[in-house]
Amino acid sequence: MSQEEKNFETIAVRQQTQRSHNREHSVPIYATSSFTFEDADHANALFSDEVEGNIYSRYSNPNNDEFIDKLVSLEGAEAGIATSSGMAAMFLSIASFVSQGDHIVASRSLFGSTHQILTQLLPKWGVSHTYVDIHDLEGFDKAVQPNTKMIFIETPSNPALDIIDIEALAKIANKHGVLLNVDNCFATPYLQNPIKLGAHIVTHSATKFIDGQGRVLAGAILGQKETLEKVKFMSRHTGPALSPFHGWILSKSLETLSVRMDRHCESAHTVAKALEEMEEVELVKYPFLPSHPHYELAKKQMRLGGALVSFEVKGGVEAGKKFWNSLKMISKSSNLGDTRTIATHPASTTHSKLSEEERLAVGITPGLIRISVGLEHVDDIIADIKQALKA
Numbered sequence: 001m002s003q004e005e006k007n008f009e010t011i012a013v014r015q016q017t018q019r020s021h022n023r024e025h026s027v028p029i030y031a032t033s034s035f036t037f038e039d040a041d042h043a044n045a046l047f048s049d050e051v052e053g054n055i056y057s058r059y060s061n062p063n064n065d066e067f068i069d070k071l072v073s074l075e076g077a078e079a080g081i082a083t084s085s086g087m088a089a090m091f092l093s094i095a096s097f098v099s100q101g102d103h104i105v106a107s108r109s110l111f112g113s114t115h116q117i118l119t120q121l122l123p124k125w126g127v128s129h130t131y132v133d134i135h136d137l138e139g140f141d142k143a144v145q146p147n148t149k150m151i152f153i154e155t156p157s158n159p160a161l162d163i164i165d166i167e168a169l170a171k172i173a174n175k176h177g178v179l180l181n182v183d184n185c186f187a188t189p190y191l192q193n194p195i196k197l198g199a200h201i202v203t204h205s206a207t208k209f210i211d212g213q214g215r216v217l218a219g220a221i222l223g224q225k226e227t228l229e230k231v232k233f234m235s236r237h238t239g240p241a242l243s244p245f246h247g248w249i250l251s252k253s254l255e256t257l258s259v260r261m262d263r264h265c266e267s268a269h270t271v272a273k274a275l276e277e278m279e280e281v282e283l284v285k286y287p288f289l290p291s292h293p294h295y296e297l298a299k300k301q302m303r304l305g306g307a308l309v310s311f312e313v314k315g316g317v318e319a320g321k322k323f324w325n326s327l328k329m330i331s332k333s334s335n336l337g338d339t340r341t342i343a344t345h346p347a348s349t350t351h352s353k354l355s356e357e358e359r360l361a362v363g364i365t366p367g368l369i370r371i372s373v374g375l376e377h378v379d380d381i382i383a384d385i386k387q388a389l390k391a
């Protein structure tokens with residue numbers, strides 16, 4: 001039975017690096033920087049890509065291979081590469097495909113460091129970009145120029161949780177012969193598979209739900225074999241390799257991804273519904289609430305609504321801050337995708353350097369709170385939110 005015929009949960013548990021002569025049940029950690037060759041011919045065949053095999057852990061390592069091979073199967077890709085952080089994945093997945101004079105079209109609603117890559121770093125090498133409003137599908141079509149190489153998006157977006165139609169965007173990308181690169185961090189491969197909807201590249205911060213336990217930094221880039229060759233070349237020679245120890249942790253994490261995401265999403269949906277009933281709350285954004293502006297699309301594109309809920313506290317910035325300061329159990333952090341529920345107040349933290357107009361352009365209203373719903377009992381999560389809203 002090929003991997004494609006098996007179900008998500010089975011692949012996540014059973015896809016495994018070949019057992020050693022020790023017949024281990026669980027894969028050991030290959031804490032080795034390098035690998036040995038049988039003889040000169042074997043070394044030559046490995047270096048000229050005539051045979052597959054490990055040479056050096058900056059290129060490949062059995063633990064990282066197991067992690068990435070699982071992700072390749074789970075996303076419906078052909079090839080992939082693991083990186084030392086999500087940002088290493090974002091940077092490689094863009095930089096591998098652009099040269100001086102090229103152009104990128106991107107959704108304006110992006111993770112902060114991805115925004116910095118596009119606006120501060122790539123211009124140093126003569127690569128420009130155009131931002132498009134996430135609600136403006138036609139805008140992506142219009143923004144493509146003769147020198148455009150890639151369309152880059154996140155969906156659901158951070159922190160406003162807007163949804164963009166991946167299939168429609170893939171058609172636009174194909175019409176112009178450019179790559180569609182989707183940061184699938186918020187959804188994980190369990191909720192959404194952009195490649196199956198036509199995207200050419202999928203990127204992940206595995207630091208979030210893929211690890212899901214707040215332990216390690218990692219990233220991944222997935223796509224067709226030919227597309228990934230350029231990324232692999234750049235990774236091999238610039239060195240953002242994942243540690244084998246982290247590859248081992250993440251392969252284990254994938255074994256429980258579906259179980260964790262089922263619970264994360266069920267609790268997030270319950271929290272979102274409870275928030276809609278609270279009088280201190282102005283507006284709740286959750287992709288699987290019928291009140292969400294892209295509810296139908298979310299239902300079509302995602303298996304479940306995700307683990308993030310955003311809401312607006314009545315009373316603006318000060319009310320948002322006061323709510324945040326009054327939380328007793330829920331962690332105050334800018335991270336997401338942990339077993340622990342985390343609340344973020346973007347206007348006073350992650351996005352405080354932006355002007356009010358810039359914040360509003362990406363859906364960050366003054367009292368906006370983003371909750372990454374964890375694996376505690378949902379009643380305890382709601383109780384903490386309630387008492388902080390009353391405070």
Ligand SMILES: *Cc1c(COP(=O)(O)O)cnc(C)c1O
Nearest residue numbers: 085086087111185205207217218
């Ligand atoms: C966290 C995050 C990243 C960056 O990942 P790191 O592992 O922190 O480097 C990129 N994109 C999104 C959507 C994220 O949430």
